[in-house]
Amino acid sequence: MTVATPLALSFGSPIGLLALLAIPVALLLLAAARRRRTSYAIRFPAATTLALAAGSVSSWRRHVPTALALAAIAALALALAKPQRTVAVPVEGASVVLVTDHSGSMSATDVEPDRLTAAEEAAETFLAKLPKATRVGVVAYSDGPDGTLAPTTDHDRVRQTIEAQSAVGATATGEALQVALDTLAPNGRKAARPASAIVLLSDGKTTTGRDPVEVAKTAKKLGVPVYTVALGTADATIPNPVSPLSPPIAVPPDPETLKQIAELSGGRAFTSGDAGQLRSIYSSLGSRLATKHEDREITAGFAGAGLVLLLAAGLLSLPRVGRLP
Structure with a gap:
């Protein structure tokens, strides 16, 4: 607690x-x-003697x-x-879904030791900041959502789901966001829980599936803010999968689109170029999403x-x- x-x-x-x-x-x-x-004081010849007898203060x-x-x-x-x-107190029944990108670009080593490992370690920091009663779900994705876990208070299962990812495939951010949104607001009904939010971590542009910006607009209507984290540096590359002799592939992050997603949904956007900063962001998010302010x-x-x-x-x-x- x-x-x-x-x-x-x-x-x-x-x-x-x-x-x-x-x-x-x-x-x-x-x-x-x-x-x-x-003004009304009078002279008294023995005043000094009396003061000595009474003792000084x-x-x-x-x-x-x-x-x-x-x-x-x-x-x-x-x-x-x-x-x-004004104090920060735990939100009872808070529910958060972590949407984590594990596309091929997450193998880039511009964030030590690599983007995917840094993201997994940051998720550990996030979970450590949450009260045990906070329900956490996971939607892992690359070409599409391929690792999902419904919100649960079993944070060990959350860790296992996150750690089971490997960097491969394309980036279907919109599809993953839609799955997370359907989890928190099923059948298009506004989220009923006192605190429902999505935390999206991605390192690149959407390359397949639906437009994540449109999903963000729907999330706003349903009362589910999306907090985004753009991971990586602008000059990052990964080896060319076609041939080691081919030029490396540039894999810059896409902070502009992620910022748009956050703003349209009522969340907040972050960018991170190193593992330490990423852990700090996730720590801050853990406190923000699991507490509320009361007078x-x-x-x-x-x-x-x-x-x-x-x-x-x-x-x-x-x-x-x-x-x-």
């Missing part, structure tokens, strides 16, 4: 912050009271009760403003702190002067 993580502080009733004006007012009143006591100790009282006012004023903390009121904490500070100020002032600051 993912622990809620604090993200930001806000206020449900910010007008309550006006109570903080009590602090400068209290300081002005305290300064005025001290000037008044000085360090300057900073005389100010501690006042400082605590002011801090208490500040805490109570913040409590009046109903402070809220939680923390008024009681501020109110409690204010009362404790006020009590401490009173206790520290009594031994010195016999009254509250």
